[in-house]
Amino acid sequence: MIVVATAIGCGTGAPPVAPPPPPTPPSAFRVPADSEIPADxxxxxxxxxxxxxxxxxDSLPDHxxxxxxxxxxxxxxxxQANAAPWIGVxxxxPQYRSRNAKVNLIEDRIxxxxxxxxxxxxxxRDSREMTDIIAYMAFLSRGVAPPGEVPGQGFAKMTPLVPDTARGRAIYxxxxxxxHGGTGQGMTNPDPAGSPRYYPPVWGPESYxxxxxxxxxYTIASFLRHNMPYDRPGSLTDAEAFDVAGFVASQPRPDFADKALDWPKGDPPPDVAYRTNAAQQK
Ligand code: HEC
Ligand code: HEC
Known part of the structure; x- marks a missing residue:
């Protein structure tokens, strides 16, 4: 029998199938100590x-x-775990992100x-501030090998619930x-001895x-479930977290001019609050 070598292989018979690599176990969630910051x-x-x-x-008023x-x-x-920590980030x-359907560098994400x-x-990208921010994130990622998975990364997944925004208003x-103020505007801590000094706005013109x-x-519900109220984290039930998240998400905030260009492959997640061009064309 004559064996014809194929274009890709030069052996005989079926090419050996390599076993899949074992999954990389997540690295530990470790906050490096300040003493590990080099004196250089x-x-x-x-x-x-x-x-x-x-x-x-204060550092970057124009940005x-x-x-x-x-x-x-x-x-x-x-x-802070479950608050999109930069440990391992x-x-x-590089990472593919469906929001812009591109491979993103950490500069793009920042x-x-x-x-x-x-x-x-x-x-x-080549500013000193960008370098400094990445230097800090790289420091927080010491000992975490690619792909950089750590427990507590991002926001903990929750089973989606339909929010009751009227109940959410009462919880708020x-x-x-x-x-955060009655109208979501945030405030300065009136007690300067208290920590922290400043509470950020959660809706309105000065918010995200x-x-x-x-x-x-889903993102804000999980953030709230694990992190708010700041002085009693973990005290909201899943239903309360979704209710108050639904209330906050329904309040006015600044527009984002390029929003319709997001998810150009037409695959926005179900909780995106605006229409995208690609999803409408589908
Ligand atoms: C209003 C809340 C908010 C603020 C303020 C904010 N971020 Fe984020 N950031 C997020 C959310 C939400 C994500 C997505 C996390 C996820 O889903 O894993 C994120 C993700 C990131 C990531 C990727 C994290 C990862 O695990 O892959 C980086 C890096 C980042 N932000 C940097 C910044 C920088 C730098 C600033 C200030 C210029 C900033 N963020 C301000 C909410 C915020
Ligand atoms: C004891 C004060 C306190 C309480 C009560 C509190 N927060 Fe916060 N909240 C904070 C602080 C402090 C931050 C982070 C501020 C910082 O470090 O810049 C924050 C951050 C946030 C953020 C992300 C940043 C932003 O401005 O959007 C949201 C959203 C938020 N809180 C919503 C809530 C909701 C909803 C509740 C009620 C369930 C709540 N918080 C209760 C103090 C509080």
Whole structure:
């Protein structure tokens, strides 16, 4: 019998099938200690990055369009599990994202939050501030190998519930308004000894825009379920979290001009609150 080698293989018979690689176990969720910040120019950059993320508008007034800072949602300098922590994030990029149907670098993801969550303008990729922010995120990702999976990453998945926004309004008045204000405007802590000093707006012109991830029902419900009220995290039931999330999501906030261009392959998640061009053409 004559064996003809195929274009791809030069062996005989069926090509051996490699066994699938074992799944990479998630790395531990570890917050590096400050003492691990090196005493050199990289360490100085890490410290500048952390300061920018916690005082974003003061550091970058031309790039921030509202009263939030990066750590308004990425709580505790991005080290809080189930609040989209930055632990391991440096190893999670490059990453394909369906929202723009492209492979995104970490710079792209950072600028998405500038444009949407901070209702502002993107940073130049080669700016010192972008370098500093990434230096801090890389520091928080020490010891986490690609693909960068860690427990507590992103927001914990919840079974979607249909919110009762009337009940949500009542929960907001009883449990949220004392910090975020009766009309969602946020406030400055009247007790300067208390920590933190400042409560961010949750809707209205100074909050995140409609294109932000936090504007999506499932995202904010999970954020609230695990993180709010700030001084009693975990105290809301799943139903209460969805009710108050539905109420907050139904309130007015800044528009995002390019929103119709999102999910260009026509696959927006079910909780996106606006129409996209590609989904309408489907
Ligand atoms: C209004 C809330 C909010 C604010 C403020 C905010 N973000 Fe985000 N950020 C999110 C949400 C929601 C996600 C999506 C997380 C997910 O679904 O895994 C996210 C994701 C990210 C990610 C990717 C995280 C990952 O695990 O892949 C990075 C990096 C990031 N944000 C950086 C920033 C930076 C830098 C700023 C300030 C310029 C900022 N964020 C401000 C809500 C916010
Ligand atoms: C004890 C005060 C306090 C209470 C009560 C409280 N929060 Fe917050 N909330 C905060 C603080 C502090 C932050 C993060 C601020 C920072 O570090 O910039 C925050 C952040 C947020 C954010 C993300 C940032 C933004 O402005 O959108 C949302 C959404 C939010 N809270 C909603 C709620 C809801 C809904 C409730 C009621 C279930 C609630 N909070 C109760 C203090 C509070």
């Amino acid at each position: 120019p990289v360490g100085a950059s890490i410290r500048r990055g952390r300061a920018i993320l916690a005082a974003t508008r 921030v369009g509202n009263a939030l800072r990066c750590t308004s949602c990425h709580l505790k300098d991005g080290t 440096y190893s999670r990029f 600028n998405d939050c500038f444009r949407r969550s901070l209702d502002g303008k993107p940073l130049a 008045a009883a449990q949220c308004a004392r910090c 825009n409609i294109g932000a991830g936090m504007a999506r029902l």
